[in-house]
Amino acid sequence: MVEIFKPETTAQVVDAIAWASGEETPVEILGTGTKRGFGRPMGDGNRTIGHTVDLSGLSGISLYEPEELVLSAWAGTPLAEIEAAVAEKGQMLAFEPPGLAGLYGGPGGTLGGMIACNLAGPRRIKAGSARDHILGIEAVTGRGELIKSGGRVVKNVTGYDMSKLLTGSFGTLAALTQITIKVLPSPECVETIVLKGLDEADAVRAMALALNSSHEVSAAAHFAAPLSVGFDGAGEALTAIRVEGFIPSVSARSAALQEQWGAFGAVTTLDADASRSFWAGVRDVTPFTDAEKPLWRLSVTPSQAPAIVAAIGDPTFMDWGGGLIWCSSEAAEADAIRGVLAAHGGGHATLIRASEDARRTAGVFEPQPAPLAALSARVKDSFDPRHILNPGRMYEGV
Amino acid sequence: MKMPDPDADVIARREDILTAMRSIVPGEGVIADATGMAVYESDGLTAYRQLPLIVVLPETVEQVSAVMAYCNDHAVKIVPRGAGTSLSGGALPAADAITLGLGKFNRVLEVDYENRCARVQPGVTNLGITHAVEAEGFYYAPDPSSQIACTIGGNVAENSGGVHSLKYGLTTNNILGIEMVLPDGEILRLGGKHMDAEGYDLLGLMTGSEGLLGVITEVIVRILPKPTTARALMIGFESSEAGGQCVADIIGAGIIPGGMEMMDRPAIKAAEAFVQVGYPLDVEALLLVELDGPSVEVDFLIERVREIAEALGYVSMRISENEEERLQFWAGRKAAFPAIGRLSPDYYCMDGTIPRHKLPEVLARMSKLSDKYELGVANVFHAGDGNLHPLIMYDANKPGELERAEDFGSDILRLCVEVGGVLTGEHGVGVEKRDLMEEVFTEDDLKQQQRVKCAFDPNQLLNPGKVFPTLHRCAELGRMHIQRGQMPFPDIPRF
Numbered sequence: 098m099v100e101i102f103k104p105e106t107t108a109q110v111v112d113a114i115a116w117a118s119g120e121e122t123p124v125e126i127l128g129t130g131t132k133r134g135f136g137r138p139m140g141d142g143n144r145t146i147g148h149t150v151d152l153s154g155l156s157g158i159s160l161y162e163p164e165e166l167v168l169s170a171w172a173g174t175p176l177a178e179i180e181a182a183v184a185e186k187g188q189m190l191a192f193e194p195p196g197l198a199g200l201y202g203g204p205g206g207t208l209g210g211m212i213a214c215n216l217a218g219p220r221r222i223k224a225g226s227a228r229d230h231i232l233g234i235e236a237v238t239g240r241g242e243l244i245k246s247g248g249r250v251v252k253n254v255t256g257y258d259m260s261k262l263l264t265g266s267f268g269t270l271a272a273l274t275q276i277t278i279k280v281l282p283s284p285e286c287v288e289t290i291v292l293k294g295l296d297e298a299d300a301v302r303a304m305a306l307a308l309n310s311s312h313e314v315s316a317a318a319h320f321a322a323p324l325s326v327g328f329d330g331a332g333e334a335l336t337a338i339r340v341e342g343f344i345p346s347v348s349a350r351s352a353a354l355q356e357q358w359g360a361f362g363a364v365t366t367l368d369a370d371a372s373r374s375f376w377a378g379v380r381d382v383t384p385f386t387d388a389e390k391p392l393w394r395l396s397v398t399p400s401q402a403p404a405i406v407a408a409i410g411d412p413t414f415m416d417w418g419g420g421l422i423w424c425s426s427e428a429a430e431a432d433a434i435r436g437v438l439a440a441h442g443g444g445h446a447t448l449i450r451a452s453e454d455a456r457r458t459a460g461v462f463e464p465q466p467a468p469l470a471a472l473s474a475r476v477k478d479s480f481d482p483r484h485i486l487n488p489g490r491m492y493e494g495v
Numbered sequence: 496m497k498m499p500d501p502d503a504d505v506i507a508r509r510e511d512i513l514t515a516m517r518s519i520v521p522g523e524g525v526i527a528d529a530t531g532m533a534v535y536e537s538d539g540l541t542a543y544r545q546l547p548l549i550v551v552l553p554e555t556v557e558q559v560s561a562v563m564a565y566c567n568d569h570a571v572k573i574v575p576r577g578a579g580t581s582l583s584g585g586a587l588p589a590a591d592a593i594t595l596g597l598g599k600f601n602r603v604l605e606v607d608y609e610n611r612c613a614r615v616q617p618g619v620t621n622l623g624i625t626h627a628v629e630a631e632g633f634y635y636a637p638d639p640s641s642q643i644a645c646t647i648g649g650n651v652a653e654n655s656g657g658v659h660s661l662k663y664g665l666t667t668n669n670i671l672g673i674e675m676v677l678p679d680g681e682i683l684r685l686g687g688k689h690m691d692a693e694g695y696d697l698l699g700l701m702t703g704s705e706g707l708l709g710v711i712t713e714v715i716v717r718i719l720p721k722p723t724t725a726r727a728l729m730i731g732f733e734s735s736e737a738g739g740q741c742v743a744d745i746i747g748a749g750i751i752p753g754g755m756e757m758m759d760r761p762a763i764k765a766a767e768a769f770v771q772v773g774y775p776l777d778v779e780a781l782l783l784v785e786l787d788g789p790s791v792e793v794d795f796l797i798e799r800v801r802e803i804a805e806a807l808g809y810v811s812m813r814i815s816e817n818e819e820e821r822l823q824f825w826a827g828r829k830a831a832f833p834a835i836g837r838l839s840p841d842y843y844c845m846d847g848t849i850p851r852h853k854l855p856e857v858l859a860r861m862s863k864l865s866d867k868y869e870l871g872v873a874n875v876f877h878a879g880d881g882n883l884h885p886l887i888m889y890d891a892n893k894p895g896e897l898e899r900a901e902d903f904g905s906d907i908l909r910l911c912v913e914v915g916g917v918l919t920g921e922h923g924v925g926v927e928k929r930d931l932m933e934e935v936f937t938e939d940d941l942k943q944q945q946r947v948k949c950a951f952d953p954n955q956l957l958n959p960g961k962v963f964p965t966l967h968r969c970a971e972l973g974r975m976h977i978q979r980g981q982m983p984f985p986d987i988p989r990f
Contacts, residue, residue: 102987102988103987103988104987104988105987105988109986109987112987113987118975154988162850162852163747164743164744164746164747164851164852165743165746165850165851165852165881166746167850187749215691215696217691221690221691222690225664225668226690226691228691228696228699229664229667229668238943240975242939242943243939244937244939244940244943245936245937245940246940248848248915248916248917248935249850249915250848250849250850250880250881250882250915250916250917250920251660251661251665251848251880251881252656252660252665252848252877252880252881252882252920252921253848253917253919253920254653254654254703254705254919254920254921254922254923254924255917255918255919255924255928255932255935256924256932256935256936256940256941256944256962257700257703257704257944257947257948258654258667258699258700258702258703258704259700259943259944259947261667261696261699261700261702262695262696262697262699262700262947264696264699265691265695265696266695266696270695281751282746282749282750282751283749285749305609308611309608309611309720310720311632311720311721311722311723311788311789312789313788313789342788342792343792343795343796345791345792345795346788346789346791346792346795348791349789349791349792350789350792353789396689396690396691396693397689398610398687398688398689399609399610399688400607400609400610417690420689420690421690442687442688442689443687443688443689444687444689445689445692445693447693462693462694463693463694465694466683468677468681468682468683469683469684469685469694469697472677472683472697472950472951473694473695473697475949475950475951476695476697476947476950477695478950478973479943479946479947479949479950479973480943480946482973482975483975491694492694
């Protein structure tokens, strides 16, 4: 019988995992389960998941010092609770963690889940992703040992950066128990500059021009015509950049960027409220929330984006100035999509949403070259020699 | 500092190893005479010296791979080396190890403005990257003080920062990919020109791994458009508390300055005596705040910072009106180390990081330690990110002073850990802080880090004697204590 253990202390997490390790019983490590659809179906060869370790009982903010730009919380703390706490002090998680509830259904997730998946929104290009904001971590390895890495300070090279290694490891190395992250002041003001009717090549050119300027653009996205509808595109392609900061600075930079973009066509702007909802839509991938079709996330060399979009041919939109492409293609296209990327400067294609069968056969994550796969497997073994933590969630045998 | 005993068997095989190295790396790329190797006997932590077994300076990744495969097959240790500017002994040679210098990997391979990145070899200097891209208005953001000399490969190994790291991040936040060679000679690529290399974040793990996991042979760095304007304020306070409060209030107001540095009275005095740029001598703390960005923003923020400092009752304040003045403000800070060098025959530079608000407490207790050890100390502080560089003044020619300086330094680092900080912000653990690691980490923490090392370097041949205080064999680390039995946790809620 599959049981769900819901530990309320770190010691209980240690107990549960040490026991599972002793019994060689694979366990699923879970927050609130909102991103259960992200990753390969679990199981390792003939072994299936025995029990679930639900970390949502390990919840609450344990330290928040706004003037030190630091926050620690238990892994099961709802992300919404953290975002509300920092917003109250005029601060934010600068990497704009997406709410993927729309993609997978269900309510918002936890801090631990977001870190385990290393998510980031449109501000990735300026502020980095989750891994760039993690300062320290406490976790229980597959050996049932509580370890810590990092600390509560930004500058730290004391020991290996295990915090980054565990970020984006999808619970396959250790169960995160406590996480310390960097927070930053929220911008005083935000404005969005919009161009309509550009094709992909011109859009990427326009976004690169803006990103290469000294005007500190904090997001750059492009929607082709059919997908721009929810963003006021009204049947036209839509290209947008965001400027954020102090009011006089935003005014000056926005004016300069509008002049620069004038060369591409008529420029319009979105005010602060419209900007916030626009970029929340980009962040949460709203054009693809209700689609029945599988969803891919491609991380690519930005200048190659137009050629990649053309080669794939399915509905897409671009974020990160072209560096991130969301596309709705069949899971069976996996090899073709990965071939396109390989032929256009490399990158990786992740199958974000698909049926369980499709995720098992297509592979969710980009297959790794043999030496890298072997190294990843050795790293897995060093944390979890008996493969009891989320086995197979990233790669077969890992 | 006890280093591992040299392996007599390896030293006995030196001639064979030398022949093998010469067959891989031709000509001047292999150095075996004591005079030629003397250049490599030490790094920036000059208190420690040791001649290497042989120095090898490869020029291609294939040569690096062949050298490492040979060493792996023949149980020869390797110490990787960039420019040798490490302040923690990270590149300290070993008598039974080859020093593998990457100095000949000194080319910028590609600058890709369209994708805002550059592909460079590891021996390119930090400043060399900026020089390669500045004509187009770009720069490479991390700027450690040694940026004229230190190389990007070493920056990756140490996760170097610099005065701009609060706003622009450390090395780890500014690289997209690397090419590296594993100890068995396997060549790997992590990341590329795209963002967020998928799978385990081995790029993040490699950054700051102090040359213990692999040898970096290429780096893809992000380059940024240069801010159009920079201006600085130089603010003197009557106490470190007031200076620290000013830093907290600036950040509390939502301002993230490009640079924010603080100096204590001994450091101010030494710097002013050296460069004479008009630092106030009647203050306990001098704060330098630099704002960068569009000129409208900089002017606006300068005024806000001025108001914050005024509310705290500053003793003195100057605001730069031109580039010459801004550079003048920084001149004293940048010359702080040599300035101390003028006052004292030797100085020992420490590198702890502390939660910012603990600064007054740490300075007060450090002053007591200074009395106890009868050695002077001056402090420069990356105030934005809490990274503290105490400079302990001593005279190596006086018997016992070096040992006293080292003990003083260890006590300072223990103090940093006690108040919630860490041993090293940017200089690395190396050999210098190796034996203090147990102040920060439990045995389980350190064993797991060493297991990760074993995943990369199962024969433990790369950069021996660094970072870890106790050596364990990989086989021993891999063993598991199995506890079987009935569920031992009746108290865990279950469903």
